[in-house]
Amino acid sequence: xxxxxxxxxxxxxxxxxxxxxxxxxxxxxxxxxxxxxxxxxxxxxxxxxxxxxxxxxxxxxxxxxxxxxxxxxxxxxxxxxxxxxxxxxxxxxxxxxxxxxxxxxxxxxxxxxxxxxxxxxxxxxxxxxxxxxxxxxxxxxxxxxxxxxxxxxxxxxxxxxxxxxxxxxxxxxxxxxxxxxxxxxxxxxxxxxxxxxxxxxxxxxxxxxxxxxxxxxxxxxxxxxxxxxxxxxxxxxxxxxxxxxxxxxxxxxxxxxxxxxxxxxxxxxxxxxxxxxxxxxxxxxxxxxxxxxxxxxxxxxxxxxxxxxxxxxxxxxxxxxxxxxxxxxxxxxxxxxxxxxxxxxxxxxxxxxxxxxxxxxxxxxxxxxxxxxxxxxxxxxxxxxxxxxxxxxxxxxxxxxxxxxxxxxxxxxxxxxxxxxxxxxxxxxxxxxxxxxxxxxxxxxxxxxxxxxxxxxxxxxxxxxxxxxxxxxxxxxxxxxxxxxxxxxxxxxxxxxxxxxxxxxxxxxxxxxxxxxxxxxxxxxxxxxxxxxxxxxxxxxxxxxxxxxxxxxxxxxxxxxxxxxxxxxxxxxxxxxxxxxxxxxxxxxxxxxxxxxxxxxxxxxxxxxxxxxxxxxxxxxxxxxxxxxxxxxxxxxxxxxxxxxxxxxxxxxx
Amino acid sequence: xxxxxxxxxxxxxxxxxxxxxxxxxxxxxxxxxxxxxxxxxxxxxxxxxxxxxxxxxxxxxxxxxxxxxxxxxxxxxxxxxxxxxxxxxxxxxxxxxxxxxxxxxxxxxxxxxxxxxxxxxxxxxxxxxxxxxxxxxxxxxxxxxxxxxxxxxxxxxxxxxxxxxxxxxxxxxxxx
Numbered sequence: 001x002x003x004x005x006x007x008x009x010x011x012x013x014x015x016x017x018x019x020x021x022x023x024x025x026x027x028x029x030x031x032x033x034x035x036x037x038x039x040x041x042x043x044x045x046x047x048x049x050x051x052x053x054x055x056x057x058x059x060x061x062x063x064x065x066x067x068x069x070x071x072x073x074x075x076x077x078x079x080x081x082x083x084x085x086x087x088x089x090x091x092x093x094x095x096x097x098x099x100x101x102x103x104x105x106x107x108x109x110x111x112x113x114x115x116x117x118x119x120x121x122x123x124x125x126x127x128x129x130x131x132x133x134x135x136x137x138x139x140x141x142x143x144x145x146x147x148x149x150x151x152x153x154x155x156x157x158x159x160x161x162x163x164x165x166x167x168x169x170x171x172x173x174x175x176x177x178x179x180x181x182x183x184x185x186x187x188x189x190x191x192x193x194x195x196x197x198x199x200x201x202x203x204x205x206x207x208x209x210x211x212x213x214x215x216x217x218x219x220x221x222x223x224x225x226x227x228x229x230x231x232x233x234x235x236x237x238x239x240x241x242x243x244x245x246x247x248x249x250x251x252x253x254x255x256x257x258x259x260x261x262x263x264x265x266x267x268x269x270x271x272x273x274x275x276x277x278x279x280x281x282x283x284x285x286x287x288x289x290x291x292x293x294x295x296x297x298x299x300x301x302x303x304x305x306x307x308x309x310x311x312x313x314x315x316x317x318x319x320x321x322x323x324x325x326x327x328x329x330x331x332x333x334x335x336x337x338x339x340x341x342x343x344x345x346x347x348x349x350x351x352x353x354x355x356x357x358x359x360x361x362x363x364x365x366x367x368x369x370x371x372x373x374x375x376x377x378x379x380x381x382x383x384x385x386x387x388x389x390x391x392x393x394x395x396x397x398x399x400x401x402x403x404x405x406x407x408x409x410x411x412x413x414x415x416x417x418x419x420x421x422x423x424x425x426x427x428x429x430x431x432x433x434x435x436x437x438x439x440x441x442x443x444x445x446x447x448x449x450x451x452x453x454x455x456x457x458x459x460x461x462x463x464x465x466x467x468x469x470x471x472x473x474x475x476x477x478x479x480x481x482x483x484x485x486x487x488x489x490x491x492x493x494x495x496x497x498x499x500x501x502x503x504x505x506x507x508x509x510x511x512x513x514x515x516x517x518x519x520x521x522x523x524x525x526x527x528x529x530x531x532x533x534x535x536x537x538x539x540x541x542x543x544x545x546x547x548x549x550x551x552x553x554x555x556x557x558x559x560x561x562x563x564x565x566x567x568x569x570x571x572x573x574x575x576x577x578x579x580x581x582x583x584x585x586x587x588x589x590x591x592x593x594x595x596x597x598x599x600x601x602x603x604x605x606x607x608x609x610x611x612x613x614x615x616x617x618x619x620x621x622x623x624x625x626x627x628x629x630x631x632x633x634x635x636x637x638x639x640x641x642x643x644x645x646x647x648x649x650x651x652x653x654x
Numbered sequence: 655x656x657x658x659x660x661x662x663x664x665x666x667x668x669x670x671x672x673x674x675x676x677x678x679x680x681x682x683x684x685x686x687x688x689x690x691x692x693x694x695x696x697x698x699x700x701x702x703x704x705x706x707x708x709x710x711x712x713x714x715x716x717x718x719x720x721x722x723x724x725x726x727x728x729x730x731x732x733x734x735x736x737x738x739x740x741x742x743x744x745x746x747x748x749x750x751x752x753x754x755x756x757x758x759x760x761x762x763x764x765x766x767x768x769x770x771x772x773x774x775x776x777x778x779x780x781x782x783x784x785x786x787x788x789x790x791x792x793x794x795x796x797x798x799x800x801x802x803x804x805x806x807x808x809x810x811x812x813x814x815x816x817x818x819x820x821x822x823x824x825x826x827x828x829x830x
Binding site: 017084085086155156157159202203204206568569571572575576579580582583589590591593596597598599 | 671674678682690693696698700748749750752753754783786787790794797799800801802803804805807
């Protein structure tokens with residue numbers, strides 16, 4: 001059959017169309033996979049891959065196309081290539097797949113081993129002994145924060161086109177990690193990397209969905225293009241998923257409600273294949289460190305596997321959910337001492353948060369300044385007790401409203417340990433025309449590119465528009481890694497600044513052209529992460545009387561970032577991120593025309609060199625404030641993110 | 655079947671299956687780039703086009719229904735002055751739809767503008783609860799949560815002002 005098709009299309013300058021067939025089951029062994037004959041379509045299975053049938057991502061890897069076993073639902077099984085999409089889709093329906101349940105799950109330990117538990121602890125030994133003797137005087141508060149796995153179904157379709165011309169292989173697709181696309185295509189096809197050209201298209205990635213899957217699709221498309229000897233366009237639905245996370249936290253407080261000791265345990269399920277799980281652990285443990293002084297603290301993060309879609313980065317790698325759990329826990333402590341979370345914070349946001357390998361020490365009292373303004377604007381002091389009193393025995397019907405507060409600091413980019421392992425770089429060239437070119441391999445169109453150009457212009461004291469040229473997606477000269485976790489807004493600008501200064505120094509003694517290759521991520525940082533910007537947020541919610549959906553009416557946010565180039569743009573971006581995070585948490589936005597949903601954002605700059613990537617912080621704090629507001633609204637301790645109308649309805653039953 | 659239609663001002667004659675959705679027809683046969691979703695009728699709302707001057711979800715319209723129809727997609731619309739009215743509103747308000755829903759949201763706003771651009775008093779529109787409800791219901795078609803109702807209404811109001819200013823200038827130029 002394949003020969004016939006090849007004869008029909010080989011050598012004809014025509015584009016073939018294809019679709020990727022994804023598995024609908026998981027943890028099954030493939031007994032047989034029969035593709036339809038005489039359907040004018042050519043199947044591409046793992047047997048057609050001339051090179052390696054794997055995609056390598058940092059420390060992990062997974063098959064491009066399922067070979068003997070289906071590990072997770074949504075795993076690519078086969079690609080069908082044909083003259084048009086209608087024929088291909090019809091042929092895809094005729095694929096016969098016979099499987100049997102895998103009796104015992106065999107793990108490929110070499111590529112997918114679960115990492116050891118990561119722990120962090122400190123203690124003032126003397127104090128602990130004192131307190132253990134006086135343990136009767138300590139109150140124990142326990143909480144569990146659950147963030148359920150959520151498939152990000154935003155109906156996005158990804159299309160990849162591959163063609164070969166003059167012994168060079170071209171792939172065109174939207175992606176956020178062009179080097180990974182190139183590496184994967186090279187290992188799957190056996191082509192040399194210098195002969196592979198990745199043409200990246202613009203894309204918007206709310207949840208990092210363009211990080212890994214495009215590389216997998218590109219490799220399969222390239223194989224199809226080589227087999228069919230023509231241009232092939234392969235389409236698939238874009239998949240991504242957030243991991244299921246459970247955080248159990250126990251705090252011992254003295255009778256003055258001051259926390260003394262805390263133990264935290266976090267378990268994250270990252271799917272069938274693990275990519276950089278150690279990085280997930282580092283990010284998560286950073287978020288688990290609470291914003292109050294403690295004499296003793298211990299935290300552990302465990303990673304587990306499952307039969308679900310691998311979850312590499314979903315807008316966050318553990319920091320935001322850990323941060324949300326830390327902030328949400330304050331509500332439980334405040335509940336125990338029968339004070340408002342604000343009163344508890346005012347009492348305990350003093351002193352310094354301890355310096356750890358993960359984050360530098362920070363003064364806690366300035367955080368009170370962060371929420372001072374929004375307390376006034378939101379009338380938190382009036383609303384919180386009002387909503388709190390009109391519940392349970394105090395009223396006939398539950399007054400289903402709530403208001404929640406969260407405050408914290410952000411991080412952006414990857415950890416110093418991962419940065420040292422990956423060696424991602426960018427390049428600055430000072431040309432003979434006295435202009436600067438910056439080469440990065442990830443897409444930096446739009447605002448990100450504009451900000452990088454602004455930074456270079458400022459540092460080099462350029463005044464003309466054309467003095468700075470940005471070469472993005474330049475995989476031929478540099479490998480800058482993925483555009484995830486706000487790396488492009490986090491550590492890169494600072495690295496660009498210091499490199500510009502070096503280049504200026506060199507220019508004093510040497511004539512251009514000068515070239516400088518530098519690290520994208522900061523490898524000299526003493527801690528794994530840096531504090532990047534801070535934020536306080538208040539969310540006001542109510543539950544819909546009929547549907548029980550949680551509805552957000554107002555959000556007030558006060559944000560301090562590093563350098564601020566375009567306030568309006570930053571406001572717009574943060575507003576999008578807040579709305580995204582609310583939606584992710586299960587919230588609806590108020591459509592009431594008299595009280596429509598409103599976001600009040602105030603942004604200040606701390607005038608520290610460098611920009612801030614606030615995505616993870618915004619996501620974590622919005623989740624925490626929303627969770628806190630919903631706890632007050634429902635009076636339930638059994639909620640989990642994303643909060644569903646069913647959970648709300650169950651909590652309202654008396 | 656043979657379908658004759660006008661897409662972004664170009665008259666086309668296509669041979670397609672009669673039940674092929676318009677979204678697929680535009681993507682595959684006309685190579686329209688602004689339609690990038692694959693909801694296949696699950697109402698994601700991101701495949702909106704103007705079909706005979708009315709907003710329509712192109713994934714729900716079969717090919718046999720677009721015979722002799724006039725279709726405006728965002729690929730064509732983005733080059734027009736009408737689109738500039740809306741984009742200027744995005745810029746002046748500092749609010750913009752995300753890249754995912756940009757095309758559909760802009761076409762839907764255009765659909766609303768066309769309905770109200772000849773109204774004498776803009777404030778009347780924005781004080782009429784029924785009209786506002788209708789506008790918001792239309793926007794709920796787009797399953798993207800990047801914008802809230804206040805922002806959408808502000809953009810429509812600003813775009814409407816831009817449109818009327820531009821129309822008035824054109825009118826004055828014609829008279830003079």
